Amino acid sequence: MKKYYPIATPILNGNEKKYVMDCLDSTWISSNGSYLDRFEQQYALFNNTKHAIACSNGTTALHLALLAHGVGKDDEVIMPTLTFVATPNAVTYCGGIPVFVDSEPETWNIDTSAIENKITARTKGIIAVHLYGHPANMDPIMELASKYGLFVIEDAAEAIGAQYKGRMAGSIGHTATFSLFGNKIITTGEGGLITTNDDNIADTIRLLRGQGIDKHKKYWHPVIGYNYRMTNVQAAIGCAQLEKVDWHIQQRIRVAMDYYHFLQDDDRLTLPVQKVWSKNVYWMLGVVLNQSTEQQRDAVMKRLKDNGIETRPFFYPMHILPPYSDKQIYTDFPVANRIAAQGLNLPSHGELSREDVQFISETLRNNL
Numbered sequence: 504m505k506k507y508y509p510i511a512t513p514i515l516n517g518n519e520k521k522y523v524m525d526c527l528d529s530t531w532i533s534s535n536g537s538y539l540d541r542f543e544q545q546y547a548l549f550n551n552t553k554h555a556i557a558c559s560n561g562t563t564a565l566h567l568a569l570l571a572h573g574v575g576k577d578d579e580v581i582m583p584t585l586t587f588v589a590t591p592n593a594v595t596y597c598g599g600i601p602v603f604v605d606s607e608p609e610t611w612n613i614d615t616s617a618i619e620n621k622i623t624a625r626t627k628g629i630i631a632v633h634l635y636g637h638p639a640n641m642d643p644i645m646e647l648a649s650k651y652g653l654f655v656i657e658d659a660a661e662a663i664g665a666q667y668k669g670r671m672a673g674s675i676g677h678t679a680t681f682s683l684f685g686n687k688i689i690t691t692g693e694g695g696l697i698t699t700n701d702d703n704i705a706d707t708i709r710l711l712r713g714q715g716i717d718k719h720k721k722y723w724h725p726v727i728g729y730n731y732r733m734t735n736v737q738a739a740i741g742c743a744q745l746e747k748v749d750w751h752i753q754q755r756i757r758v759a760m761d762y763y764h765f766l767q768d769d770d771r772l773t774l775p776v777q778k779v780w781s782k783n784v785y786w787m788l789g790v791v792l793n794q795s796t797e798q799q800r801d802a803v804m805k806r807l808k809d810n811g812i813e814t815r816p817f818f819y820p821m822h823i824l825p826p827y828s829d830k831q832i833y834t835d836f837p838v839a840n841r842i843a844a845q846g847l848n849l850p851s852h853g854e855l856s857r858e859d860v861q862f863i864s865e866t867l868r869n870n871l
């Protein structure tokens with residue numbers, strides 16, 4: 504039988520089973536328990552932030568962070584157009600308006616030189632997305648934020664363990680969010696985290712996460728909250744994943760280095776970069792097929808699929824999606840339009856051997 508190469512697979516090769524069994528044996532399976540406390544504490548240490556707050560997924564993490572920063576009706580939040588749909592959706596949940604910015608051709612992240620033009624009297628904040636594991640250029644973003652009094656949220660869903668100028672991605676903005684979905688660098692099945700050094704933001708997020716229940720008065724709800732909690736079972740998996748987080752990150756980097764080895768001399772392809780100021784954790788190895796049209800890219804993906812290799816296209820830019828395309832001018836985003844049409848992600852998980860990567864790379868090159 505021909506081997507099948509999925510784009511992603513969770514790797515549960517540590518204490519996951521042991522800790523989950525412990526939850527079952529002790530009956531602590533709901534949203535209280537010692538694994539939750541431990542997971543939050545350990546993640547805060549790992550991420551070098553004062554607080555880490557676990558929640559139900561990366562989308563609710565974004566929603567909670569935006570609510571804690573006070574985003575409400577018609578508030579504008581600036582973000583890259585090339586991101587996952589959760590980033591603008593979370594702003595929309597708050598009644599706010601996502602404002603899109605084009606991408607940098609090299610890192611595929613938000614073009615920081617194009618942000619200032621988008622700031623208006625209604626702008627409340629900026630979401631920096633660390634796409635595919637490479638950190639956004641945070642210094643100019645933080646400078647603009649302080650000049651205009653804006654908040655900065657890092658959407659670090661894809662960048663657990665990445666670094667910007669020696670600092671953890673997710674410790675630089677006022678708040679950061681992470682996803683622990685099954686294909687992310689570490690996983691709890693579904694799950695999310697919010698990190699911050701700000702005690703007030705942390706308190707607000709904890710309040711909103713748990714139905715807005717008053718800490719001192721049971722069944723008293725001073726605000727409208729949400730049930731966005733994580734369970735102890737998920738946190739148990741998270742604790743085990745976190746014990747080996749450096750290994751999980753190293754596997755992504757190893758696979759990326761193998762892809763570089765087999766693909767970097769092919770001038771029909773553009774591979775991800777690692778700027779000197781960054782540590783890229785290569786969540787998903789992206790390649791841009793230079794010169795190709797969207798139809799040609801899709802045809803390449805189809806031929807790879809016929810060879811047992813699962814790939815996926817880069818995200819569609821948000822400004823072309825039906826909920827967000829209103830009033831957007833397509834030609835305002837030339838870089839994102841091109842990258843999104845030419846880009847695809849290759850299998851990028853830690854169970855791929857060098858031979859697997861060689862096979863995938865050669866199959867790609869033979870089918871361009």
Ligand SMILES: *Cc1c(COP(=O)(O)O)cnc(C)c1O
Pocket residue numbers: 560561562563586587589590632658660661681682683684693694695
């Ligand atoms: C995965 C992801 C999210 C959402 O995370 P979920 O846990 O799937 O809700 C948000 N933003 C980005 C950039 C992502 O890649």
